[in-house]
Amino acid sequence: MTDRIEEITQKIYNEGITKAKNDAEQLLAQAKEKADSIIQAAKLKHEEIIHDAQQKAEEEKKRFEAELQLTARQFISQLKQQITTLISTAQVDTAVNDAFNDNEFIKRIILLLVEKWDSTAGENMDLQLLLPSEDRKELTAFLQAKATEAMNKGLEISVDSKLKSGFRIGPKDGSYLISFTAQDFANYFKQYFKDGTKKLLFDAIETE
Template sequence: MQNKLQELTEKIYNEGLTKGTEEASQLVNKAKEDASKIIADAKKHAEQIVAQAKKESEDLKKNVETEIGISAKQVVSALKVDISKLIETKVIQAPLIDALKDTEFIKMIIETAIKNWNPSSTDQIALNVLVPAANEKELKEYLSTKVMATLNQKFEIVPDKNIRYGFKIGPKDGSYFISFSDKDFENLFREYMRPRIIEMLFGGK
């Protein structure tokens, strides 16, 4: 009886030990599998983070290079314009102002404008010639004595405080005026000369 009890006890012990060992082994194996999966997932996630960071870095680099390129082109373009303006001012503005300050030159231009206002018509056209206030008296005396005596045109010299240099001419009714002010001549010369200045300085680009 004693032997059977001991055998039964040993059997239960051995079975329990075996079962416990198997369960422990299963737990260890599962833990290893879980650990491997966690490591693999972590590695994959880390690789994704690195790849994303690399892509963002490359995109940022491209954007910066693009911005630098655009900014450089804008700076060069602005520089070309500034240099052209400086040359235009030197070549155009100062000599132009000097010419328009010359009353004899203005007399000649006004006389030509009046003569060619409507050369094909025999009808008299009343004109207003707007001039700088400082030149009114001299221009009026000259044009009234010379031009009125030789041309089939009626005109009046009118001072205009808004005109610094040059003049404006148009019908007496004020329906329109053709301007020959310093700004008009300057814009005309700039339009003609700017492409040539840029071409000389920068090869046309």
């Protein structure tokens, strides 16, 4: 009887061991499968993160390069403009200022304009001439000697406190005034000198 009990006990024990072993193996297999799944998911996520990072880095690189190229073009354009302006100013301002500091030059222009205006005027000279205060005396005396007829018809000569050189001329009603100052002429000529200077300086370099 005792042997039978021990046999049954041993059988139950063995079956328990076998079941426990099978359960453990099954759990280990499930754990391994789950771990493999987690590792695979992590690997895919890692690759996705790396891909996104590389894509963003490439986009940032392209954006930076585009901004850098735009900045470089703007800088070069501004530099060209500054160089052109400096050269044009040197070319124009000196010559124009020299001319407008020459009262004989101013006298010739005024006399020409007054004579042309007088040729179309009737008995009354509907013309006013605005002069710098420091030149009014000399230029008035010149016109009295050289444009007597116009002066007798009522050519009006006044002082413009804003003028430093040159003159302004136009109808007495002030409907318009034509300005003949060094700055006016310099600005006019610079429009042409800038284009020519820029073409001369940079076109040849860019086509080489």
